[in-house]
Amino acid sequence: MIRALDFHKAYDDTIAVAGLSFEVLPGQVLGLVGPNGAGKTTTLRALSGLIPATRGRLEVAGLDVEQHPIAVKQQTAYVPDDPQLFDDLTVGQHMDFFASVYRVADAETKTQGLLQTFDLIEKVDQRASALSRGMRQKLAVCCAYLYSPAAILLDEPMTGLDPPGIRNLLESVRQRAADGAAIMISSHLLAMIESVCTDVLVLERGRAKFCGSIDAFKARFESAGTPASLEQAFFAATACELPVGASG
Numbered sequence: 001m002i003r004a005l006d007f008h009k010a011y012d013d014t015i016a017v018a019g020l021s022f023e024v025l026p027g028q029v030l031g032l033v034g035p036n037g038a039g040k041t042t043t044l045r046a047l048s049g050l051i052p053a054t055r056g057r058l059e060v061a062g063l064d065v066e067q068h069p070i071a072v073k074q075q076t077a078y079v080p081d082d083p084q085l086f087d088d089l090t091v092g093q094h095m096d097f098f099a100s101v102y103r104v105a106d107a108e109t110k111t112q113g114l115l116q117t118f119d120l121i122e123k124v125d126q127r128a129s130a131l132s133r134g135m136r137q138k139l140a141v142c143c144a145y146l147y148s149p150a151a152i153l154l155d156e157p158m159t160g161l162d163p164p165g166i167r168n169l170l171e172s173v174r175q176r177a178a179d180g181a182a183i184m185i186s187s188h189l190l191a192m193i194e195s196v197c198t199d200v201l202v203l204e205r206g207r208a209k210f211c212g213s214i215d216a217f218k219a220r221f222e223s224a225g226t227p228a229s230l231e232q233a234f235f236a237a238t239a240c241e242l243p244v245g246a247s248g
C-alpha cells in the first residue's frame with residue numbers, strides 16, 4: 001500500500017505540493033495527472049525516498065518513508081522518465097546487479113522472462129550507453145520488476161516506447177496489480193491512464209482537484225446524464241482550457 005498524509009514539499013520559495021492525502025491499495029493503479037509543474041514528479045520522488053517531504057507523512061507497505069528508508073527502498077520501484085543507468089554495464093549486467101542487491105531468488109529465469117517480454121533479449125550483451133531511449137526505458141522497467149516490489153512508481157513510462165513496448169508495459173502493469181502491487185503512473189496521456197488505471201489523482205499547483213475512481217471522476221463532470229470523457233473531465237477539473245474545436 002502507498003499512503004500520503006498531508007504531504008507538503010517546498011523547494012526554497014516554490015511550493016510544489018501543498019497538503020496531499022491519498023492512498024493506493026494493493027491491486028489499485030492510480031493515474032497521477034495534472035498540468036506541467038503540478039507536482040507529479042515531486043510526489044513520486046518523495047514517495048521513493050529520493051527527496052524529503054517538507055511536512056506530512058509518506059508510507060509504503062505500512063512503513064514511514066523517512067524513518068525506514070532502506071526497508072522502503074526494498075519494497076519500492078521508482079522508474080523516472082529519464083532512467084539513470086550505468087553506461088558501462090551491459091543489459092545483462094544491470095539485471096545481475098539488481099538481482100544481487102535485492103537478493104532475488106531464481107533471478108536467471110526472471111531475467112530471461114523480463115528481457116524476452118520487453119524485447120531486450122538480443123541486447124543482453126550491449127552496454128547501456130549504446131541503447132536507444134526506448135530501450136533504456138524498457139531496461140529500467142525490467143530492473144524494477146525483477147525484485148517484485150510492493151509499490152511501483154512510474155513517471156511518464158511511455159516516453160520513447162514503441163507500440164509493442166507500450167502494449168507490453170500496460171499488460172505488465174495490469175498483471176503486477178493483479179498480483180497485489182500498488183501502482184502509481186504519472187502521465188499526460190489520458191487515454192493510456194483511462195485504459196490501465198483504476199483510479200485517478202488530479203493535481204493542480206500541488207493540490208488535489210480530485211482523487212477517486214475514474215468512473216466517479218467522469219460522472220462528476222457528466223452532462224445531461226452522460227458521463228464526461230476523461231479528457232473532458234480533466235479540462236473541467238483544472239484551469240487548462242479545452243482546445244478550440246474539441247467537444248466539451
Ligand SMILES: Nc1ncnc2c1ncn2[C@@H]1O[C@H](COP(=O)(O)OP(=O)(O)OP(=O)(O)O)[C@@H](O)[C@H]1O
Pocket residue numbers: 011014015016034035036037038039040041042043
Ligand atoms: N529541484 C527543484 N528545485 C526547485 N523547484 C523545483 C524542483 N523540482 C521541481 N520544482 C518545482 O516544483 C513544481 C512541481 O514540479 P514537478 O516536477 O513535480 O511537476 P510535474 O507535475 O511533474 O510537471 P511536468 O508535468 O512538467 O513533468 C514546479 O513549480 C517546479 O518548477
